[in-house]
Amino acid sequence: MKPQVLLSGASGLIGTALREILAQEGYGCKQLVRRPARTSEELEWNPQSGKTPDCNRLSGTEIAIHLSGANISSTRWTDARKRVLVQSRVEPVRALAAALCQTEPRPKVLVCASAIGIYGERGDEVVDENSAPGQGFLPETCLAWEAAAAEAAACGIRVVSARFGIVLSPRGGALAKMLPLFRLGLGGPLGNGREWMSWISLEDTARALIFLGQRAIDDPSAPLVEAVNVVAPNPVRNADFTRQLGHVLHRPAILPAPAFALRLVFGEMADQALLASTRVAPTRLQQNGFEFHHPALAEALRHELQ
């Protein structure tokens, strides 16, 4: 029988895709919801106010996957918004870790979302899980997020921080924001186009989460706490990404978005997220035998946009 999964942030981009694949593969899935529960598969929690799920109802969970957090790119990073971004990540996973530790029998693994934003701006350097974190708001936020998740290890629960790259989907995230302009033939490279983009298809993202949870159960040598880059093995420069997206959409993609204009519109987010160059290798996923369905960008774009 497949293990029982507990999922937070289930209504989001990755959570929605993950629920579909879990159902296809025969996993049971309970969801933590921030509203009154509507079905027996839903458990109410209020991560911000500290209302944790009822531990009796968590019993039977073997894999917890925690994806919730206020959206990073939906609005400008004012000081108030930055506080929301941090608080909606650090406190909820800490509360969840405590609840999982009190659950009998204890779940085997907590897979918690993180981001390749932890590496910061790196130019042409290839970074993997052994690379040091960068500096700035995103790296600091990711570090605090991963440290809070790691608290579950104190009671023997394995903890995996899944450092997501740019998840490709027309339903949300960076690609969804680019699509309207590109479909009008008004897309083009960001900044000087030389920044590295480390991307992954939405389908491979969801599959990787299941792979990581399952591995923590099946492989006794899996580390107690580990970070894993969830990116495809072929990052590309922004100009290349732009060219391939235009090609898949059969539209020209030559109108550049200059760095100064992006800074004007997006403020600090422009340099830390849109213009940051991060060339990330999925070393641990590959070492552990994960097989990407979409290792090449053009095919991944075609798959997600079909």
Ligand SMILES: NC(=O)c1ccc[n+]([C@@H]2O[C@H](COP(=O)([O-])OP(=O)(O)OC[C@H]3O[C@@H](n4cnc5c(N)ncnc54)[C@H](OP(=O)(O)O)[C@@H]3O)[C@@H](O)[C@H]2O)c1
């Ligand atoms: N998509 C990417 O390219 C990408 C890249 C790097 C990292 N990540 C990270 O991976 C996680 C999942 O990504 P996603 O793209 O699925 O995100 P998403 O679509 O924004 O969904 C996140 C979910 O978190 C919950 N949520 C929203 N606001 C919240 C708040 N203020 N406090 C607590 N929970 C809140 C919501 O679920 P409920 O209403 O069901 O609770 C929401 O559906 C996020 O933490 C994101 O930062 C994503």
